[in-house]
Amino acid sequence: MAITATISLSLTSPTHRSLLSLPSSRSISTTLQRTFKYPNSRLIANSSIKTHTPLKTNSFLHQQESDFLHFAKFHGLGNDFVLIDNRDSSEPKISSEKAVKLCDRNFGVGADGVIFVLPGINGTDYTMRIFNSDGSEPEMCGNGMRCFAKFVSQLESLHGRHSFTIHTGAGRIVPEVLEDGNVRVDMGQPTLKASDVPTKLSPNKDHAVVKSEIDVDGVIWNVTLVSMGNPHCVTFSSKESQNLVVDELKLAQIGPKFEHHEMFPARTNTEFVQVLSNSHLKMRVWERGAGATLACGTGACATVVAAVLEGRAGRNCTVDLPGGPLQIEWREEDNHVYMTGSADLVYYGSLPL
Numbered sequence: 001m002a003i004t005a006t007i008s009l010s011l012t013s014p015t016h017r018s019l020l021s022l023p024s025s026r027s028i029s030t031t032l033q034r035t036f037k038y039p040n041s042r043l044i045a046n047s048s049i050k051t052h053t054p055l056k057t058n059s060f061l062h063q064q065e066s067d068f069l070h071f072a073k074f075h076g077l078g079n080d081f082v083l084i085d086n087r088d089s090s091e092p093k094i095s096s097e098k099a100v101k102l103c104d105r106n107f108g109v110g111a112d113g114v115i116f117v118l119p120g121i122n123g124t125d126y127t128m129r130i131f132n133s134d135g136s137e138p139e140m141c142g143n144g145m146r147c148f149a150k151f152v153s154q155l156e157s158l159h160g161r162h163s164f165t166i167h168t169g170a171g172r173i174v175p176e177v178l179e180d181g182n183v184r185v186d187m188g189q190p191t192l193k194a195s196d197v198p199t200k201l202s203p204n205k206d207h208a209v210v211k212s213e214i215d216v217d218g219v220i221w222n223v224t225l226v227s228m229g230n231p232h233c234v235t236f237s238s239k240e241s242q243n244l245v246v247d248e249l250k251l252a253q254i255g256p257k258f259e260h261h262e263m264f265p266a267r268t269n270t271e272f273v274q275v276l277s278n279s280h281l282k283m284r285v286w287e288r289g290a291g292a293t294l295a296c297g298t299g300a301c302a303t304v305v306a307a308v309l310e311g312r313a314g315r316n317c318t319v320d321l322p323g324g325p326l327q328i329e330w331r332e333e334d335n336h337v338y339m340t341g342s343a344d345l346v347y348y349g350s351l352p353l
């Protein structure tokens with residue numbers, strides 16, 4: 001059933017990719033026709049565009065109608081998420097099955113994952129949980145964490161520079177919203193121990209898997225394995241190509257073969273990386289549970305760690321992803337990885353539960 005939806009586009013803070021896939025953002029009219037699986041869904045504006053429903057951001061965020069799911073759609077470099085204010089309960093408001101439906105790009109809202117802002121535990125300010133678009137639950141999400149921080153800032157009406165402590169499946173993570181609106185995240189320490197990544201590939205004497213060979217569907221790849229709470233397989237080369245040219249890769253063909261490879265008992269995210277210079281990398285990603293995405297924050301962090309371990313780049317790199325750049329530092333002093341990048345509101349919406 002077709003409905004009329006009033007939608008919100010945050011045109012004030014375009015990112016690298018901007019909102020090019022949406023109808024001409026400059027000339028957009030206030031009302032768009034879309035077909036939803038959820039016939040009563042409402043999308044409400046938060047921009048300078050005139051809307052049919054003049055609702056302020058905060059009043060929208062604080063609506064309490066219990067028969068509606070209120071959400072915000074955010075993206076971090078095109079890695080997009082439905083964010084749900086779940087501060088009143090430690091159980092996610094929707095099931096993983098419902099999350100799969102929400103993530104559907106044809107019959108739902110469309111997203112790479114659904115993220116919940118839950119009460120903090122173990123002395124943290126908040127807890128973050130996330131479902132991938134296939135309904136699986138990863139331990140962490142870097143781009144999602146930047147979106148989470150911006151969403152919490154809106155929920156709590158915070159301005160200027162501020163930070164939070166967030167409990168995640170990867171431990172305590174600390175995002176800081178900067179004056180310019182970007183978010184810098186202390187992503188904690190990478191884990192290299194093979195059994196913790198986890199992988200069945202044989203480790204070296206330091207228990208890590210660095211530049212090891214793996215046969216994926218008859219092709220030998222050199223891989224370095226890094227966990228940022230979630231598992232990453234990073235490759236810069238194969239037997240066929242000593243320096244990958246990532247634009248040439250058939251990602252949809254090879255990505256799933258890595259993800260479901262028997263050497264990765266918890267499946268894996270895979271980063272294919274081209275070295276542009278000692279401080280500049282170009283990466284494409286195949287995400288566990290989400291497929292090819294436009295960016296992956298934990299993947300960019302794992303990529304820089306792997307590049308350092310393989311002697312391909314320094315500890316401070318710009319990582320170019322299809323959706324835009326991330327600044328990553330693997331700091332020697334504390335062994336923590338720091339990620340800085342954008343996170344942008346797309347619109348607010350409501351759906352009947």
Ligand SMILES: N[C@@H](CCC[C@H](N)C(=O)O)C(=O)O
Pocket residue numbers: 079132137138139140141142143144230231269287288289290293295296297298299
């Ligand atoms: N896109 C995310 C990672 C999301 C989780 C991943 N798909 C997994 O299953 O580990 C990021 O920005 O880190």
